[in-house]
Amino acid sequence: MLHLRVVCPAERTDELLGWLTDAPGVAHLTVSRGAAVSPAGDLLGADIAREAVDDVLAGLCDRGVDRDGGITLEPLDTVLSDRADRAEEAVPGLGSDAVVWDELVGRSGDDAQLSASFLGFLTIACLLAAVGVVTNSPVTIVGAMVVGPEFGPLAALAVGLVGRRRDLAARALRALGIGFPVALVATALASLAAEAAGLVTVSPLESADQVDFIYQVGPFSLIVALLAGAAGMLAMTSSKSAALVGVFISVTTVPAAGYAVVAATLGDWTRSLSSVAQLLVNLVGIVIAAAVVLLLRTRTYRRRGLGRPLSEG
Structure with missing residues (x-):
């Protein structure tokens, strides 16, 4: 899995939280209100199944997050979580075969x-x-x-x-x-x-x-x-x-x-x-x-x- 870190304007947080909650392959969604300083806003975090990363990034960029805030990804070597297992099962394919284009x-x-x-x-x-x-x-x-x-x-x-x-x-x-x-x-x-x-x-x-x-x-x-x-x-x-x-x-x-x-x-x-x-x-x-x-x-x-x-x- 990959860890997603999103900086977004405060007025966009609820919209993005709702969308990420429903997105397949997403687990361990977190939010820190007012944590971002430059640009000012909130900080969202989530663990994403590798097979779903492209779709999640596409959705975030379609919503202008890459212009108004920022998106970063980092690999996770070890994840012990039933919720993470279910997130990986919710998307087709294998993580080792997924190509993350970005x-x-x-x-x-x-x-x-x-x-x-x-x-x-x-x-x-x-x-x-x-x-x-x-x-x-x-x-x-x-x-x-x-x-x-x-x-x-x-x-x-x-x-x-x-x-x-x-x-x-x-x-x-x-x-x-x-x-x-x-x-x-x-x-x-x-x-x-x-x-x-x-x-x-x-x-x-x-x-x-x-x-x-x-x-x-x-x-x-x-x-x-x-x-x-x-x-x-x-x-x-x-x-x-x-x-x-x-x-x-x-x-x-x-x-x-x-x-x-x-x-x-x-x-x-x-x-x-x-x-x-x-x-x-x-x-x-x-x-x-x-x-x-x-x-x-x-x-x-x-x-x-x-x-x-x-x-x-």
């Missing part, structure tokens, strides 16, 4: 921001991948996969496509379209500096048999990308965040980008172009699979659209 849009929107930390992680991941290539180290490649933050924008792009949210899709494309070029340029400069210092030659690529899977594009490249995208979206929509680590390790987006840069600076254009193809296959496969999983998990759309507009940041 939660998903907000989370994916945050993960898709073109922030300094996003650029930093992506650049470090590409540099790690480049080091893994020239040292023929699969362990370093795995480290680059884990550090890479690119799944966030890819998931946000899938959410934007399924939900027809142009603002979310645009934010994701901006993060990917600017983030990868910045990281690749930084990696290229580092590679050129390493070559000038004599640390890197063409021979490491020819003997890097432990990491040649990075640029070898085949049917399993797409299969792995599709499986990773599906697992990633399942993890995001079911709050199984631990599974995302496995998703990061299974795809070769960042390693392919790092390999392409190293190969290009050494003049090995065949491997460089193959790595670019590997990168594109992974990016497209992840987005397609994530979008399909999200479509399958979504039964109905709310009347007011899928989530509130994203805030700038």
